[in-house]
Amino acid sequence: MADNLNRMKSAFGKSSPALKLLLIAALFCHLLFLLNLKFRFLNPFSHDMALFRNVRGADFNAVYMAGRYARAGENLYRIPTYDEGIPHTRFRYTPPVAFLIGIPMSLIPNVFIASRLWVLINEILLFINILITIKMCGDNRRLIAAVCLWLLYFPFAVEIYMGQFSFLMASLLFWSAYCLSKGCRRTGLAAWMGAILLKLFPIWMLPLVWKRAGRKATIASLTALFLLTVPYFMRHRDAARDFFSLNMPAAAKNEMQPYGGNQGLRHMLLHYRRIVPALPQRTVSALPAAAGLALFIFLTAASLKGSWKPMPLFALGTALFFIISPDVWEHHYVLLLPFFVSYYIMKEKPGWAFWVSFIFIAMPTPHIFSNLGTNNDLPPAAAFLYFSIKPLGNIIFALALMRDLTQPPAFKDIQTQ
Incomplete structure (x- = not known):
């Protein structure tokens, strides 16, 4: 750790005045994210923070209460009651x-x-990720800017305000890709398993993990995941029913119900249909499904090829989540943060597509200009613009990754020593 910090100090000393100023501004921006936990001056910039302005950490509270339910032998997924005295959303994890x-x-x-x-733990995760970034980056001229990318990312402010667990998952995916790049199979598999326990979508990175970690180790990991989840659900059928009802059927339900916090592709198409009513309703779900299937086939083929680096493939697998998921909240976009940073490090010239996608996703939504609880009363064109910025940023990033993965050698090797 000392060597990494000394290298960061040296890079800062040799950097241009503009980069030094950028790092100072980035640190100040991150400080504002932390101060917002108490003073809430950034809440008007986010639908979710504005909606939960009086209930900070509502998502963390769900896991906290699930711990209480587990200790009491109750259903982990039961509906919260008012007499509990701790406002929280419903527990959705494994x-x-x-x-x-x-x-x-x-x-x-x-x-x-x-x-x-939990906020402190997230800050520790961020610090660890920055240390890994310093180790990964072989170009001292890019090091300061790469660290700034970690700090200038508004979805992280929403993440810690809501008490979410997406940054933990992002870190686990980042560590898994990094360890698999180093050849550390066991650590890479353990991080991948941890990510799956938080959200199921990393399971579609199985072909890459199989290729990198080997058949026996991957089968052992899948067996462990099975034993950690399925026996509990077999013993607690009510919990299994609630888990799947909370996580699986949301697509059909939410297509017809615009919601001001949803920043997903399907929700964007729903608002586009308000502009073009002749567009068939089935397009709202069919288009993301078709795009997701095509991307999944590409990801699987590239993963089985075996010559590609894990980091861009993990990035593409994460971008796939945002294309097919019906429920995407602003804090979910922290899942892409480690892969924006790694892309910047590994590309000789990141290019306009990278910067446009990063800016679209890193900046706040235009919520402060709407001043509406659900944004459903905006004119159709304005609502479409409001809900298209982040999904388009993800699409641009996914297309850039696909382009680069078909043009070897597009990515430099990361430093792993």
């Missing part, structure tokens, strides 16, 4: 999250202190 994170956190009697501990 059972190990409740047992491995929820129970330890719920042992802290004060949920406010527990939620602040």
